[in-house]
Amino acid sequence: xxxxxxxxxxxxxxxxxxxxxxxxxxxxxxxxxxxxxxxxxxxxxxxxxxxxxxxxxxxxxxxxxxxxxxxxxxxxxxxxxxxxxxxxxxxxxxxxxxxxxxxxxxxxxxxxxxxxxxxxxxxxxxxxxxxxxxxxxxxxxxxxxxxxxxxxxxxxxxxxxxxxxxx
Amino acid sequence: xxxxxxxxxxxxxxxxxxxxxxxxxxxxxxxxxxxxxxxxxxxxxxxxxxxxxxxxxxxxxxxxxxxxxxxxxxxxxxxxxxxxxxxxxxxxxxxxxxxxxxxxxxxxxxxxxxxxxxxxxxxxxxxxxxxxxxxxxxxxxxxxxxxxxxxxxxxxxxxxxxxxxxxxxxxxxxxxxxx
Ligand SMILES: [Zn+2]
Numbered sequence: 018x019x020x021x022x023x024x025x026x027x028x029x030x031x032x033x034x035x036x037x038x039x040x041x042x043x044x045x046x047x048x049x050x051x052x053x054x055x056x057x058x059x060x061x062x063x064x065x066x067x068x069x070x071x072x073x074x075x076x077x078x079x080x081x082x083x084x085x086x087x088x089x090x091x092x093x094x095x096x097x098x099x100x101x102x103x104x105x106x107x108x109x110x111x112x113x114x115x116x117x118x119x120x121x122x123x124x125x126x127x128x129x130x131x132x133x134x135x136x137x138x139x140x141x142x143x144x145x146x147x148x149x150x151x152x153x154x155x156x157x158x159x160x161x162x163x164x165x166x167x168x169x170x171x172x173x174x175x176x177x178x179x180x181x182x183x184x
Numbered sequence: 185x186x187x188x189x190x191x192x193x194x195x196x197x198x199x200x201x202x203x204x205x206x207x208x209x210x211x212x213x214x215x216x217x218x219x220x221x222x223x224x225x226x227x228x229x230x231x232x233x234x235x236x237x238x239x240x241x242x243x244x245x246x247x248x249x250x251x252x253x254x255x256x257x258x259x260x261x262x263x264x265x266x267x268x269x270x271x272x273x274x275x276x277x278x279x280x281x282x283x284x285x286x287x288x289x290x291x292x293x294x295x296x297x298x299x300x301x302x303x304x305x306x307x308x309x310x311x312x313x314x315x316x317x318x319x320x321x322x323x324x325x326x327x328x329x330x331x332x333x334x335x336x337x338x339x340x341x342x343x344x345x346x347x348x349x350x351x352x353x354x355x356x357x358x359x360x361x362x363x
Contacts, residue, residue, distance in 0.1 A: 061362055062362060062363070063361070063362075063363060064363050084361075086361065111361055112277075112358050112359075112360040112361070113360060113361055113363055114360040114361065114362040114363065115362065115363055116362060116363075122360035150361070153361070153363075154361075154363055157363040158363065167363070
C-alpha cells in the first residue's frame with residue numbers, strides 16, 4: 018500500500034505499449050492498491066494508469082464518482098486489468114489535462130459511450146457500458162497503456178465551434 | 185536571459201512560418217510560447233523568444249530585414265525580467281460565447297463587465313461569419329473566474345447584457361479535467 022510518484026513526460030515509459038497482466042498474483046494486487054492510493058492522494062484525479070507510476074502493465078484505475086462531472090453517472094471505483102474497448106459510439110469533446118503532462122490542456126474528442134471489457138481485482142471478467150465523463154476518463158487511461166498521451170489526440174487549437182467552417 | 189516579444193503580420197501565403205523561424209534558427213534563438221493564426225487575409229504570429237547572448241533589440245541587427253522586404257511587418261519588444269513567465273491565476277476557467285447579427289459595439293460592453301470584475305481574459309477571438317447580406321458576429325472568450333465570482337453570477341451579468349445588446353450569450357464552465 019503506497020502512494021507512488023507520478024511520472025511525467027518525457028519519461029520513456031509513458032510512450033511504451035504496456036504488457037498484458039499475465040497472472041493475478043500478489044504483486045498484481047499490490048499494483049492495484051498502489052494505483053488507487055495514488056489516485057486518491059492526488060485529490061482531484063479521477064484515474065491513473067500503471068505506466069504513470071512506472072509499471073508497464075495493462076492496468077488502470079478510474080473513479081469519477083467524486084467529481085462534479087461524473088457524480089451522477091458512474092460505476093464507482095474501477096480497477097481494470099487488461100481492459101479492452103469492444104464498442105464505441107457518439108462523440109464528446111472535453112478539455113483534457115493529464116498529471117503526466119503538467120500545465121498543458123487541450124480539446125479532445127472521444128466516444129460518448131463505450132462498452133469495455135476487463136478483469137477486475139479478483140480476476141473476474143467484467144463488461145460495463147460507460148457514458149459521458151466516465152467513458153472519457155476510461156478512454157484517456159486506456160490510451161496510457163498504448164503509449165498514447167492526450168497530446169496525440171488534441172482535435173482543435175481553439176475552443177470555438179465556428180472557426181472550422183470557412184466562408 | 186532576456187526574452188523578447190516578436191510580432192509578425194502580413195498577407196497570408198504558405199511559407200511564412202518557415203521563413204520566420206529560419207531566421208530565428210539561424211540566429212540561434214529559442215522560441216518559448218507562440219501563437220499564430222489567420223486573421224482576415226493576414227497571417228499573424230506572436231512569439232516569445234530568447235537568445236543566450238542577446239540582451240537588447242540591437243543584438244538582432246538587420247536579421248529581420250529580408251522578412252520585411254517580403255511585405256511582412258515585424259515588431260520586436262524587449263521584455264522586462266520575468267515577463268516571460270505565465271502567472272498562476274486561481275479560479276475556474278469558463279467560456280463565454282457571444283454571437284448575433286453584426287453591429288457596432290459588441291466587444292467593448294462585454295469585456296468591460298469582465299474587466300470591472302477583475303475577470304482575467306486568457307483567450308479571445310472574434311470572427312465575422314454568415315453571408316454578406318446577413319453577417320453574424322461571433323466572439324469566444326476564455327476567462328478565469330476569480331474565486332469570489334461564481335459562474336452563476338457571471339451568467340446573470342451576461343443575461344442582462346444579452347437583452348441590452350440584443351445578442352445571444354451563453355456561459356459555461358470549461359475547467360479542464362485532469363486525468
Ligand atoms: Zn493521463
